[in-house]
Amino acid sequence: MTAAFVPAPATRDGNASSRVAEGIRDGIVRGTYPPGARLRQEEIAERFGASRVPVREALKLLEAEGLVTLVPNAGAWVSRLTLAECEEVYQARERLEPLLMRYSMPSLTPRDLIELAELAQQMTETDDVAEFLRLDRAFHMLSYSGADTLVLSDLVTRLWNTTQPYRRAYTLMIDDHSQRIVHDEHHLLVTALREGDLESAERTVENHIRRTRRLLAAHPEIFTDATTSHR
Amino acid sequence: MTAAFVPAPATRDGNASSRVAEGIRDGIVRGTYPPGARLRQEEIAERFGASRVPVREALKLLEAEGLVTLVPNAGAWVSRLTLAECEEVYQARERLEPLLMRYSMPSLTPRDLIELAELAQQMTETDDVAEFLRLDRAFHMLSYSGADTLVLSDLVTRLWNTTQPYRRAYTLMIDDHSQRIVHDEHHLLVTALREGDLESAERTVENHIRRTRRLLAAHPEIFTDATTSHR
DNA sequence: CTTGTTGAGATTGGATGCAATTGCGGGTAT
DNA sequence: ATACCCGCAATTGCATCCAATCTCAACAAG
Numbered sequence: 001m002t003a004a005f006v007p008a009p010a011t012r013d014g015n016a017s018s019r020v021a022e023g024i025r026d027g028i029v030r031g032t033y034p035p036g037a038r039l040r041q042e043e044i045a046e047r048f049g050a051s052r053v054p055v056r057e058a059l060k061l062l063e064a065e066g067l068v069t070l071v072p073n074a075g076a077w078v079s080r081l082t083l084a085e086c087e088e089v090y091q092a093r094e095r096l097e098p099l100l101m102r103y104s105m106p107s108l109t110p111r112d113l114i115e116l117a118e119l120a121q122q123m124t125e126t127d128d129v130a131e132f133l134r135l136d137r138a139f140h141m142l143s144y145s146g147a148d149t150l151v152l153s154d155l156v157t158r159l160w161n162t163t164q165p166y167r168r169a170y171t172l173m174i175d176d177h178s179q180r181i182v183h184d185e186h187h188l189l190v191t192a193l194r195e196g197d198l199e200s201a202e203r204t205v206e207n208h209i210r211r212t213r214r215l216l217a218a219h220p221e222i223f224t225d226a227t228t229s230h231r
Numbered sequence: 232m233t234a235a236f237v238p239a240p241a242t243r244d245g246n247a248s249s250r251v252a253e254g255i256r257d258g259i260v261r262g263t264y265p266p267g268a269r270l271r272q273e274e275i276a277e278r279f280g281a282s283r284v285p286v287r288e289a290l291k292l293l294e295a296e297g298l299v300t301l302v303p304n305a306g307a308w309v310s311r312l313t314l315a316e317c318e319e320v321y322q323a324r325e326r327l328e329p330l331l332m333r334y335s336m337p338s339l340t341p342r343d344l345i346e347l348a349e350l351a352q353q354m355t356e357t358d359d360v361a362e363f364l365r366l367d368r369a370f371h372m373l374s375y376s377g378a379d380t381l382v383l384s385d386l387v388t389r390l391w392n393t394t395q396p397y398r399r400a401y402t403l404m405i406d407d408h409s410q411r412i413v414h415d416e417h418h419l420l421v422t423a424l425r426e427g428d429l430e431s432a433e434r435t436v437e438n439h440i441r442r443t444r445r446l447l448a449a450h451p452e453i454f455t456d457a458t459t460s461h462r
Numbered sequence: 463c464t465t466g467t468t469g470a471g472a473t474t475g476g477a478t479g480c481a482a483t484t485g486c487g488g489g490t491a492t
Numbered sequence: 493a494t495a496c497c498c499g500c501a502a503t504t505g506c507a508t509c510c511a512a513t514c515t516c517a518a519c520a521a522g
Contacts, residue, residue, distance in 0.1 A: 015303050016506070017291065041474070051507045053284065056475085060248065060288045064295030066382070072246050073474060073513050088382040095326035151297070151319040151393075155386075162382075247476070272504070282477045287505085304483050304504060 016050040021058035023048055028067050028078055029164045031130070035080040039068065066162045081166065083216070083223045089163050090213035093156065097209060098202035100144050100152050105198055107146030113194055116142055120186040129171050133164070139186060143193070143205075169222045170215065178215065185211075247281040252289035254279055259298050259309055260395045262361070266311040270299065297393045312397065314447070314454045320394050321444035324387065328440060329433035331375050331383050336429055338377030344425055347373055351417040360402050364395070370417060374424070400453045401446065409446065416442075 024044065027033040039059065041052045048055070059076045062068040069079045081089070119139040126132050137160065147153055174182075185208045192200035216222065255275065258264040270290065272283045279286070290307050293299040300310045312320070350370040357363050368391065378384055405413075416439045423431035447453065 018303070040472095042472095052474085053506055053508095057288055057291045061291045061295045064292045072249070074515085075473070085382050088380050091330055092327060092383060092386060095330060096323060099322055099326060149319050151316050152323060155323060271502095283504085284476055284478095305485085306503070 015054065016048070017054035017057040017061070020044065020048045020050060020055050021061045024058060024062055025065070025067060025161065028062075029161055031165065031168055033078045035078050035165050037078045039076040039078065041076075065158055078165075079162065081162065081223065083220050086163055086166055086216060086223065087213055089159050090209055090216070093159050094206050094209045094213070096152065096156055096159070097144075098206050100147050100149065100156055101201050101205050102198060103147035103149050103152065104144045105146060105193060105196075105201055107148065108143070108193060109146075112142060112145065113190065116190050116193070120183065120190060123186065124183050129168065132171060133168055136167075136182075137164075143189065166216060166222055167212075170212075170219060173219065174215070181211070182208075246285065247279070248285035248288040248292070251275065251279045251281060251286050252292045255289060255293055256296070256298060256392065259293075260392055262396065262399055264309045266309050266396050268309045270307040270309065272307075296389055309396075310393065312393065312454065314451050317394055317397055317447060317454065318444055320390050321440055321447070324390050325437050325440045325444070327383065327387055327390070328375075328436050331378050331380065331387055332432050332436050333429060334378035334380050334383065335375045336377060336424060336427075336432055338379065339374070339424060340377075343373060343376065344421065347421050347424070351414065351421060354417065355414050360399065363402060364399055367398075367413075368395075374420065397447060397453055398443075401443075401450060404450065405446070412442070413439075 024033065024039065033039065041055045041059070044058075045052045045055045059068055059070060063070045063076075067079055069077050071077075116139060119135055119142065123132060123135045123139065126135065140160075141157075144153060144156065185204060189201060189204045189208070192198075192204055255264065255270070264270070272286050272290075275289075276283045276286045290299055290301060294301045294307075298310055300308050302308075347370060350366055350373065354363060354366045354370065357366065371391075372388075375384060375387065416435060420432060420435045420439070423429075423435055
C-alpha cells in the first residue's frame with residue numbers, strides 16, 4: 001500500500017503519559033512554565049488532548065525528577081529552588097560533570113570538535129537569551145555526547161533541567177565582562193578537548209560550573225520570588 | 232473525644248500512590264522484589280488494597296528513581312543494572328558522598344558518634360546478611376544525618392537504593408578478609424569524624440566506595456542473571 | 463485595618479469499565 | 493525438527509465518574 005493517509009495529529013507517538021511528561025518538562029526548561037507556576041491537571045489534560053489520568057502519571061514522574069512539587073490534595077507547582085538547594089545542585093554538578101567528561105572525551109570525533117567550536121562561536125554572536133541558553137545547553141551536551149553512559153548522563157541532564165530556570169534568570173542580568181568569561185571558558189574547553197588534555201578539560205568544566213555557582217550566590221534576589229510564595 | 236475507634240487498616244496514612252510507591256521501594260531495597268522481577272499492576276493493587284491507578288502512578292515515580300523499568304504496553308520490571316551501569320552509580324557516589332560528608336560532619340553530635348561506633352561494632356557481630364546490610368545502611372545514613380541538604384541527600388539515597396540488590400548479592404559472597412576491611416574502614420571513618428578531620432573523612436568515604444566498586448567489578452557473575460533476560 | 467471563620471466552588475484522589483496492545487500456545491507448512 | 497503464522501487470553505492504557513479535600517472570597521469580629 002502507499003504511504004499512510006492518516007492525518008497524524010502531531011501528538012501520536014508514544015504513551016499519553018510520556019508525551020505529557022515530555023511536554024511539561026519542555027515547558028519548564030524553556031521557561032514557559034516558570035518556577036512556582038501552578039499546574040492544573042485539567043488544563044494540562046486539555047492542552048495535550050488527554051484525560052487527567054496520564055497527566056497525573058506525568059506529574060508523578062516529574063516530581064521524581066525534581067521539576068514539579070506535588071502537594072497531596074492541593075495541587076502541583078513547578079518546583080522552586082532556594083539558593084541553598086541550587087548551590088547543592090551546582091556542587092553536585094561540579095563533581096559529576098568532570099567525571100562525565102572523562103567518559104566522553106575519548107569518543108568525541110573531529111566533527112564534534114568542529115561543531116563545538118561553531119556553537120561556542122554562535123554564542124558570542126547572539127543577543128537573544130533563549131537562543132543563548134539553547135546554544136549553551138547544546139554545547140555542553142555535545143561535549144558529553146561521547147559518553148556511553150546511561151545513569152550518569154541521565155543524572156547530569158536532570159541536574160541541568162532543575163536549575164535551568166535560574167540559569168535563565170541569571171543570564172538575563174549578566175554583563176559583558178561575565179559573558180566574555182563564559183566564552184573564554186568554552187574556548188578553553190574546546191582547546192583542551194582538541195589537544196586531548198583530559199586533566200585540563202575536567203578542570204575547565206569544574207571551574208565553569210563553580211564560577212556560575214558563585215555568581216548565582218551573588219544574586220540571591222533571583223531566588224526570592226516576587227509573586228506568590230508557593231513551593 | 233477519645234482516641235479514634237477506627238479499625239485503622241494499617242495502611243491509612245498518606246495517598247494510596249505514595250503508600251504503594253513506598254511499599255514497592257521497600258520491597259526492592261529489602262530484596263523481596265529482586266531485579267528482573269515482573270511487577271503486575273493488578274497484583275500490586277490487591278496487595279496494597281488500592282486500584283490500579285495509584286499503582287501506575289507509583290510505578291512512574293519509581294521509574295524516575297531508577298528502581299523500576301517500564302515498557303509501554305508490556306509491563307514493569309524491577310530494574311536490572313549491568314556491571315557498567317553499576318560502576319557508573321558507584322563512581323557517582325565516590326564523588327557525591329564525600330561532598331555530603333562535608334555538609335554533614337560539622338553537625339554530627341557526640342551522641343551520633345557513639346551511635347556510629349555502636350553500629351560499626353554490631354556489624355562485626357552479625358552473621359545475618361539482611362541484618363548486615365541494614366546496619367551498613369544505617370551506619371552510613373547516620374554519618375550523613377548532619378547534612379542539612381535536600382537535593383544531595385536525596386540523590387545519594389537514590390543511588391544507594393538502585394545498587395542495593397547488588398550490594399546484597401555481593402555481601403553474600405565476601406570472605407572474612409574483605410569483611411574485615413569493611414569494618415576497618417568504618418572504624419577509620421568514625422575516628423576521622425571524632426577527630427574532626429574532614430579531609431580524612433572524605434577520603435575514607437571515597438575509598439570505601441571505590442573499593443566496593445572494584446570488588447563488584449571483580450564479580451561480574453553477579454550481573455549475568457540466571458533466570459530471565461528481561462530488563 | 464488586620465485577623466479569623468465559613469461555605470460554595472473548584473480541584474484533586476481514586477475506582478470502575480472498556481478499548482488497545484502484547485505475549486503465548488497450538489497448529490500448519492516446509 | 494524448525495520456523496512461521498494466526499487467534500485468544502492476559503495485561504496494560506486511558507476515559508469517565510464520584511467522593512474527598514482544598515482554595516478562596518466574602519464576611520464578621522476584634
